[in-house]
Amino acid sequence: MSERLLVLVRHGQSEWNLKNLFTGWRDPDLTELGVEEAKTAGKRLKADGYTFDIAFTSKLSRAQKTLDLALAELGQTGLPTIENLALNERDYGELSGLNKDDARVKWGEEQVHIWRRSYDVPPPGGESLKDTIARTLPYYVTEILPKVLQGNRTLVVAHGNSLRALIMVLEKHTPESIMKRELLTGVPVIYRLKPDSTIESVVDLAG
Numbered sequence: 001m002s003e004r005l006l007v008l009v010r011h012g013q014s015e016w017n018l019k020n021l022f023t024g025w026r027d028p029d030l031t032e033l034g035v036e037e038a039k040t041a042g043k044r045l046k047a048d049g050y051t052f053d054i055a056f057t058s059k060l061s062r063a064q065k066t067l068d069l070a071l072a073e074l075g076q077t078g079l080p081t082i083e084n085l086a087l088n089e090r091d092y093g094e095l096s097g098l099n100k101d102d103a104r105v106k107w108g109e110e111q112v113h114i115w116r117r118s119y120d121v122p123p124p125g126g127e128s129l130k131d132t133i134a135r136t137l138p139y140y141v142t143e144i145l146p147k148v149l150q151g152n153r154t155l156v157v158a159h160g161n162s163l164r165a166l167i168m169v170l171e172k173h174t175p176e177s178i179m180k181r182e183l184l185t186g187v188p189v190i191y192r193l194k195p196d197s198t199i200e201s202v203v204d205l206a207g
């Protein structure tokens with residue numbers, strides 16, 4: 001029987017996560033902790049017996065490096081990997097590069113939370129989660145999901161909000177419940193899908 005395995009991993013901590021800056025499509029590197037988180041993701045997957053047939057990632061280096069580090073731990077360096085802009089982080093528009101605490105002082109706690117976690121309110125000049133879904137979901141449906149359903153064990157390393165976009169659809173969240181769905185850096189979420197592409201089981205290693 002086919003495994004229909006889909007593992008999602010958010011990249012390890014980036015320099016801008018550490019500095020508390022809105023990042024979006026900007027391209028900071030991983031921190032030392034981020035490198036360790038990426039390695040730990042690979043070690044945890046290996047310890048639980050996972051191997052992969054294909055990987056997908058974004059065009060941003062923090063995700064690509066996390067994937068490379070995790071694959072090295074898995075002993076799967078050289079795994080066929082596809083990079084696509086569709087998996088990039090949500091575009092934070094004019095907030096990109098601003099400090100999140102400074103933004104709270106300027107615009108208020110509630111407005112900043114709405115920009116960061118609401119379903120359909122975009123930050124100024126940027127993408128809402130709904131906008132992000134509009135580019136990640138077609139890519140998932142046409143490129144990633146067919147691989148999973150064909151039995152390819154599939155690893156996706158991407159970003160907090162590009163993965164929340166997929167998770168909203170996979171886990172059937174409402175605009176309210178998705179606000180509370182957080183992803184920790186470097187912590188795998190492991191899905192097995194049914195043949196109809198709905199979830200058979202999910203294990204979030206965050207617990």
Ligand SMILES: O=C(O)[C@@H](CO)OP(=O)(O)O
Nearest residue numbers: 021022023024089116160
């Ligand atoms: O800055 C970003 O691009 C994201 C992810 O780090 O931040 P947020 O937690 O606001 O979605």
